[in-house]
Amino acid sequence: MRLRHLYLNIYVTVLLVLMVFALVAMLIVRHHTAAQHGQIERAVIHERMSAWVELLEHSLPPAEAPSEDQAQALLTWAQRLRMGIALDDAAGHRLATSALYAQRQNVMSNDDVGPSSRFVLSDGRVLWVLRGGGLRPLNGGAGEHGGRARHLPPPEERASVVLGGLALLFLAIAAGSYPVVRRLTRRLEALQKGVEAFGAGHLGQRVSVDGRDEIAALAQSFNLAASRIEELVRANQSLLANASHEFRSPLARLKMALAMLPTTPEHRRPALQAEIDRDIDELNSLVEEVLLASRLEARTALSVERVDLLGLAAEECARVDAELVVGATQAAAPELDGDERLLRRALRNLLENARRYGGDEVSLHLETSATALRLAICDRGPGVPEAERERIFESFYRLPGHAEGAGGVGLGLSLVRQIAQRHKGSVCCEAREGGGSCFVLTLPLHPVTGSEPVRHNG
Known part of the structure; x- marks a missing residue:
């Protein structure tokens, strides 16, 4: 049977387990009670028989007496006590049999496991007593077993009492377990509703985290995943919107240049062609940066390898004609694991930003400590106002007064910060003594966790 709700499945399972336990316990108790009752009853009967046998042994004539006298005395006592008894001599010959014993002779077996009991008298004679043959306790049955048998309820009654107790226990556990099971599954239902709402497009949907068990851990994991997905979606939406806006400018310039090309004098066409090439290069660079930004936002795995930062810095400095300054205490070429x-x-x-906005004096200062590597790219430009030093790392943000003609679309510094964060590092903007700015990139020297190699354009 499969129920629709989880709490019903759990609750019914608990009840079924309890029911099986109750039935098994009842059968065990009933069997044990019946066996115990039978043992006590046999002990009582044997005790009563022993008492009557002792009485008869002292009342019967001795073994040397004539057989007729012994038989007559036995039959007299059998009639007086209304018992089924028989007497054999020491040689095993039957001396006398009472009427009640004779009536059941066809079903009697002269051994201890039959319906009659065998008692050997002190003189060697054997007395057979029919079990359950109307035995009454001597002296009112004040013996230990007699009193216990008189007050011990029958097995059926005791089994009914046990069954009633198990039924009450079953009902108590059923009533007490329902709220517990329902509270547990109610949290799962709340988590389900949160997931459904999030899947319907409510990216701000979160679920409450109650307790410290696995369900609370699952709710917390969902909230973390939902926050990350919302962050990615918002970032991609912002990136797409800003990229669409930035694409319009070079496309508009290209459209105008192409429209002017047929009517442009021959001596101006090379300059117009160069402007078209610059716009195409700007579009190509913008596409690459947008693709790279989207991959970094998606947390694509790094292609981790050992990187020679000194050689890498020297190549890039030579590319833009910048000065490379290595720390005086640098003992060896700095290397780290990264992409x-x-x-x-x-x-x-x-x-490139330092060369574009910082003038001719651009330098890269490289220093290494025991745990990190510090690269400071410094210029002598106008500098960055303190209030803007954090915002310049936002996507598509430009400082006031920086026109599009200066180059760049506002993605470069945002990509630098994302790359630094992917390498467990950081980047910041500081004022340079004597004027200008320093962009400080700090990277830890410990290995960066990566998985499958990933190719990046650019």
């Missing part, structure tokens, strides 16, 4: 393409892109973006 070489992403680290190269981060240094290139910082150096």
